[in-house]
Amino acid sequence: MPPATNTRFAVAVHVLTYLAGVEPGQAVSSEELAGSVNVNPVHIRRVLGPLREAGLVQSRSGQHGGWTLGRPAEAIGLDELWSLVGGADRVVGMHGPNPSCPVGLGIASAMAEIECQLSAVVRAELARRTVRDLLDHVHGPPAR
DSSP states (O other): OOOOSOOHHHHHHHHHHHHHTSOTTOOBOHHHHHHHHTSOHHHHHHHHHHHHHTTSEEEEOSTTOEEEESSOGGGOBHHHHIIIIITTSOSSOOOOOOTTSHHHHHHHHHHHHHHHHHHHHHHHHHHTOBHHHHHHHHHOSOOO
8 A cells, every 4th residue: 555645634633642651741742752753853843833723732832842632532533633734635646637538537536535535434434433542552551
C-alpha cells in the first residue's frame, strides 16, 4: 500500500494520545512530541495550531512551557480531529481521466458518489472513538 500523502490526522491523533497519557496539567514540549512522532517540532506546532484554536490543546511558552490537553481525552472525538486537520482529504484519490473517452467522461461522477459514501462511513466510524479510547488501547484500561 502506498504511503499516505497527508499525515496531519495521524500526527494529531498520536500527539493527543501522548498528551492524554501525561499527568494532568503537565506541559510537553514540541521537541518531546516530535521525538515520539518522529517528525520535526515545527511540523508538530503546525498540526497543533488548528487544535489550539479549537480548544483541544493549550500551549504556554517559557522554560516550563509546552502543550497540554484543552479538554478531557474522553471528550475529544476522532471525528472532530478529522474535521480540523484532515477533513478536506479525499478517501479515494482520483486521476485526471480523458474527457473525450466515454468511460473517462462518466467515471468522475461515479467515483464522486463513492467518495461521498466512503467519507460518511469514515466520519461515522471516527465518531465512535475518542482520544481516551486510543490511550486505553495503547496502555490498557485505567485501574479502577
